[in-house]
Amino acid sequence: MFYRLCRVLVLWWTGTALAAGHAVVLMYHHVGVDTPPSTSVTPDQFDSHLDYLASNGYRVWSLEDIVSHLLEHRDLPDKVVAISFDDAYISVYREAWPRLHARGWPFTVFVATDPVDRGLPAMMSWAQMRELAGHGVTFANHSRSHDHLIRHLPTEQPAQWRRRVRADLLYAQRRLQQELGRAPMLLAYPYGEYDTELQTLVGALGFDAFGQQSGPVGEYSDRLALPRFPMAVAYADLTEVGDKLQSRPLPVLQAEPHDPLLAPANPRPTLSITLQPGGYQPDTLSCYVSGQGRVQPRWLDKERTRFEVRAKQAVPVGRSRYNCTARATDDAGWLWYSQPWIRRNPDGSWYQE
Numbered sequence: 001m002f003y004r005l006c007r008v009l010v011l012w013w014t015g016t017a018l019a020a021g022h023a024v025v026l027m028y029h030h031v032g033v034d035t036p037p038s039t040s041v042t043p044d045q046f047d048s049h050l051d052y053l054a055s056n057g058y059r060v061w062s063l064e065d066i067v068s069h070l071l072e073h074r075d076l077p078d079k080v081v082a083i084s085f086d087d088a089y090i091s092v093y094r095e096a097w098p099r100l101h102a103r104g105w106p107f108t109v110f111v112a113t114d115p116v117d118r119g120l121p122a123m124m125s126w127a128q129m130r131e132l133a134g135h136g137v138t139f140a141n142h143s144r145s146h147d148h149l150i151r152h153l154p155t156e157q158p159a160q161w162r163r164r165v166r167a168d169l170l171y172a173q174r175r176l177q178q179e180l181g182r183a184p185m186l187l188a189y190p191y192g193e194y195d196t197e198l199q200t201l202v203g204a205l206g207f208d209a210f211g212q213q214s215g216p217v218g219e220y221s222d223r224l225a226l227p228r229f230p231m232a233v234a235y236a237d238l239t240e241v242g243d244k245l246q247s248r249p250l251p252v253l254q255a256e257p258h259d260p261l262l263a264p265a266n267p268r269p270t271l272s273i274t275l276q277p278g279g280y281q282p283d284t285l286s287c288y289v290s291g292q293g294r295v296q297p298r299w300l301d302k303e304r305t306r307f308e309v310r311a312k313q314a315v316p317v318g319r320s321r322y323n324c325t326a327r328a329t330d331d332a333g334w335l336w337y338s339q340p341w342i343r344r345n346p347d348g349s350w351y352q353e
Contacts, residue, residue: 021076022218022248023066025210027228028085031095037233043095045236050099052238053081058245062106062138064184067208071223081245083107084210084228086142086188088116088124097132110142110188110210113175126179133180140186141207144172150195150261150342151350162201169205186210192319193342195261199224213321213338218249220276222258227338246333250324251276260340264348267314271322271339275305280335284327290320297324317343317351 029039031046041049053060056079063082070076083100085092088111100107109132115123124132129139143149145168152161169187176183185207189198192212199222202209208223215227229244254274262269282304287297289311300306309322322339344350 021070021074022216023061023070023076023080023082024216024245024247025063025066025082025084025226025228026231027210027212028083028096028231029087030089030091032091035089035091040233041231041236042233045233046096046099048238049231049236049241050103050105052241053245054103056242056245060103060105060107063108063140063186064138066217067186067223067226070217070219070221071208079245084188085109087112087146088129088139088142089122090124090128093124093128093132097137101135106136106138108138108140108186110140110186111172111176112142112146112190113144113172115146117175129180133182138184138186139176139180140184140188141169141172141176142188143190144168144175146190148193148350149190150193150198158197165198165201166205169202169207192340193260194225195342196259211340213340214244214323215336215338216247216249220249220252243334244336247325247336248328248333250326250335250337251279252337255337255339260342262315262341262343264344264346267343267346268311269315269341270308270310272300272308273306273324273337275307277303277305279329280326281329282326285324286326287322287324289315289322291316295322315341315343317345 028041031043032040033042058079058081059077061080061082063084066076066080066082083105084107085096088109092109116126133139147168149165173183187202187207187209189209189211194209194211203224208226210226210228212230213227214229217226221227252273253276256272257269282299285297285307287295287309289295292312295309295312297307297309300308309324320341320343324337325334328335
């Protein structure tokens with residue numbers, strides 16, 4: 001009961017409850033054939049995605065417009081999608097930009113500024129970003145360092161961690177403004193990693209923030225942990241992409257625990273979900289655990305508005321997710337919710353990438 005009250009107060013204080021309507025945000029890194037498959041789509045796959053959007057009547061909006069509509073409680077039309085890229089790789093300039101520019105479609109690039117300042121050949125240059133910004137491309141904050149921001153350094157006290165991470169994010173924001181003239185208050189967490197401590201800091205700075213957990217954004221989303229659908233070679237098939245584009249948010253009123261960071265003693269977290277009644281078919285509810293496949297959720301009330309799900313075995317060290325879906329009552333697609341988890345090594349130390 002205490003946790004629920006605190007959660008409601010946090011939502012009220014940060015403005016995390018969004019408006020009605022929904023949109024899908026696609027997240028890419030590389031567009032290429034010689035980059036890591038886990039963070040890449042090929043140019044042919046990217047073309048097929050863009051063709052699918054065009055031929056199926058999707059409206060490609062800027063990420064800023066989608067977030068502002070939700071936060072200002074303005075309705076979104078059907079079939080709204082945004083395209084985003086993390087890290088500002090050179091393939092965005094060479095491969096993605098010509099294709100998107102030819103269609104007149106906006107997109108957002110989240111930039112880690114230190115790699116760009118160092119002139120790494122894998123990254124776009126500031127001059128290239130200025131060229132794209134002149135044509136309406138949005139560039140936003142992906143931190144200065146691209147560090148695992150939730151990690152405290154050895155012997156670092158909480159106040160020291162807050163000062164360090166705050167300085168990192170504000171420095172990146174200044175560099176974007178200096179080089180490009182503007183930078184919206186949008187943030188993509190490096191590696192998609194966040195915890196409640198980082199969310200509190202980010203919210204106090206005035207950002208709206210995106211993770212890398214899958215799902216559409218909408219009325220029930222947390223503005224400090226907005227979902228996106230990661231796109232990569234293994235998940236680029238048009239049938240799968242089409243299901244994601246047609247998805248709507250599962251009406252999650254409350255998820256416990258909200259914090260993705262797991263205690264070392266809790267490698268098999270139990271996720272408890274409270275749903276807004278109606279709009280979903282309870283018999284179709286399914287949940288999936290990273291690396292473990294389908295896990296049967298358990299309804300906790302006869303109205304079937306509350307359920308819980310737990311992994312069959314310990315989730316892997318590092319990042320993982322519980323994905324839960326149910327068919328909409330109108331059979332027009334899947335309702336989707338994803339809960340990310342971050343697990344340290346059993347001794348409490350941080351894992352290596």
